[in-house]
Amino acid sequence: MPDATEELIFAVQPKRESIVWQQNQLAEARYKLSPREQKLLLYVIAMIEPEAEDFGKCKVAVKDYAELTGLKTDDLYQELRDSALAIREKTLVVENVLEPGMKKPVRRHGSWFEYVDEAVGDGHITIKLSSWLKPLLIHVRREFFKYRLGYALGLKSEYSIRLYQWLKRWQFVRRKTASIQQLRLELGATEVDSDGKIIRENLAAYKHFKNKAILPAVKEINAKTDLSVSFAEEKAQGSKAVASIMFLIKENLENLETLKPIALPEMPQMELSLDPVNASTADETLAELVREFGLSRMQENALQGYVSREGLQYLLDKAEIIRSSPRANAGQAFMAALRDDWKKPVAIEDRQKAQKAKERQEVARRKKAEEEAQRARESADWEKDQGRIRGYLESLTPEKRLEIEIAAIRASPIARGQISVRLRESIIDHYVLDILDGRSTNGVTATSR
Numbered sequence: 315m316p317d318a319t320e321e322l323i324f325a326v327q328p329k330r331e332s333i334v335w336q337q338n339q340l341a342e343a344r345y346k347l348s349p350r351e352q353k354l355l356l357y358v359i360a361m362i363e364p365e366a367e368d369f370g371k372c373k374v375a376v377k378d379y380a381e382l383t384g385l386k387t388d389d390l391y392q393e394l395r396d397s398a399l400a401i402r403e404k405t406l407v408v409e410n411v412l413e414p415g416m417k418k419p420v421r422r423h424g425s426w427f428e429y430v431d432e433a434v435g436d437g438h439i440t441i442k443l444s445s446w447l448k449p450l451l452i453h454v455r456r457e458f459f460k461y462r463l464g465y466a467l468g469l470k471s472e473y474s475i476r477l478y479q480w481l482k483r484w485q486f487v488r489r490k491t492a493s494i495q496q497l498r499l500e501l502g503a504t505e506v507d508s509d510g511k512i513i514r515e516n517l518a519a520y521k522h523f524k525n526k527a528i529l530p531a532v533k534e535i536n537a538k539t540d541l542s543v544s545f546a547e548e549k550a551q552g553s554k555a556v557a558s559i560m561f562l563i564k565e566n567l568e569n570l571e572t573l574k575p576i577a578l579p580e581m582p583q584m585e586l587s588l589d590p591v592n593a594s595t596a597d598e599t600l601a602e603l604v605r606e607f608g609l610s611r612m613q614e615n616a617l618q619g620y621v622s623r624e625g626l627q628y629l630l631d632k633a634e635i636i637r638s639s640p641r642a643n644a645g646q647a648f649m650a651a652l653r654d655d656w657k658k659p660v661a662i663e664d665r666q667k668a669q670k671a672k673e674r675q676e677v678a679r680r681k682k683a684e685e686e687a688q689r690a691r692e693s694a695d696w697e698k699d700q701g702r703i704r705g706y707l708e709s710l711t712p713e714k715r716l717e718i719e720i721a722a723i724r725a726s727p728i729a730r731g732q733i734s735v736r737l738r739e740s741i742i743d744h745y746v747l748d749i750l751d752g753r754s755t756n757g758v759t760a761t762s763r
Contacts, residue, residue, distance in 0.1 A: 334466070335362075336458060336479070338459060341479050353466070354374075354398060357463070364452055429441075430442075473527040474531040503515065545562065617652075632651040706746055
């Protein structure tokens with residue numbers, strides 16, 4: 315009877331038809347592996363039983379691995395060992411890792427493999443995936459993607475393998491836009507160190523990144539996998555520089571017979587928000603739209619797909635269009651508006667423009683009222699100050715008044731040379747106010763007359 319503490323060992327070797335399951339975060343992780351290292355990694359992941367009770371060791375049979383990957387070398391065992399050790403040493407950075415007991419997600423810096431065991435002459439290499447990857451590779455229930463191992467192993471370029479996985483992760487939305495910077499990180503063109511900091515940018519110029527990474531990868535994926543991919547460049551506003559790429563992702567009907575196709579989830583996967591308030595608000599809004607337009611379960615599922623692709627505001631804009639012109643079948647019209655991207659009628663646009671103009675006018679009115687009130691306060695304060703100044707000066711003897719006026723002129727930095735009567739009076743007024751308010755610096759006070 316085996317020891318109850320004996321570690322689980324996965325020894326069944328995968329086939330081309332084997333399915334690789336991964337949590338979505340792994341498609342967007344940061345790491346840099348060669349094509350052979352990536353294939354070994356995927357081979358090991360495919361060995362894991364998705365419903366296994368625990369995370370065991372994977373015993374890779376060198377002969378089976380060679381047959382599946384088509385590798386032919388003089389010393390394949392040594393090459394596999396070296397590849398496994400290289401994977402163990404290279405950095406893996408995964409965003410938003412949340413484990414039991416954690417209050418908020420963290421950025422995890424680790425590696426794919428925890429350790430590699432070799433037994434010379436055994437014909438096997440035993441590999442243990444890092445234990446913290448367990449929730450990302452087994453018992454994955456939501457926010458996951460999967461694909462046939464054979465499609466990934468058939469690709470030669472490191473960028474093709476990474477892009478294929480990323481596209482499979484987003485296949486359910488059919489269309490996905492990513493910034494150039496994001497693509498560099500997720501395809502491994504930008505390398506990071508153990509702290510997740512960028513240490514090297516391969517193919518730094520966009521034209522090189524496009525011609526040596528994107529175009530060859532798309533061509534190879536279209537030729538060898540179950541995906542048919544095209545893309546369009548999107549430029550930054552007011553610039554000729556390409557800022558992002560939008561990928562269109564479809565099933566490749568010509569290659570579907572190569573391996574048995576994998577059905578997409580019946581309900582498109584909603585991306586989980588790390589902000590539970592926003593996620594709850596989106597769910598409530600969708601529920602309200604379903605009730606308002608009397609949508610079926612199938613139509614509700616379609617709404618979730620539109621949210622994933624276009625955002626919640628897209629649905630709200632189309633709902634406003636339907637409400638503006640009541641129809642016999644509002645639900646059917648709403649779904650048509652989403653499908654065909656109906657634009658707002660001129661009447662709605664005019665109402666919105668009128669409302670915005672009204673809001674601008676109200677803001678301008680309040681600002682004008684505030685300015686007039688401020689001027690009125692300043693005028694009242696000025697009149698009050700003038701009364702105080704006149705009363706003080708009239709209470710002085712002519713000699714004392716002249717003394718104060720001379721002191722004011724001498725104390726002012728702007729009373730040099732010939733000045734106007736108005737400026738002279740203003741200088742004296744400010745000097746007297748300083749005396750009345752106790753700010754005089756020459757010993758003169760309101761009582762020293």
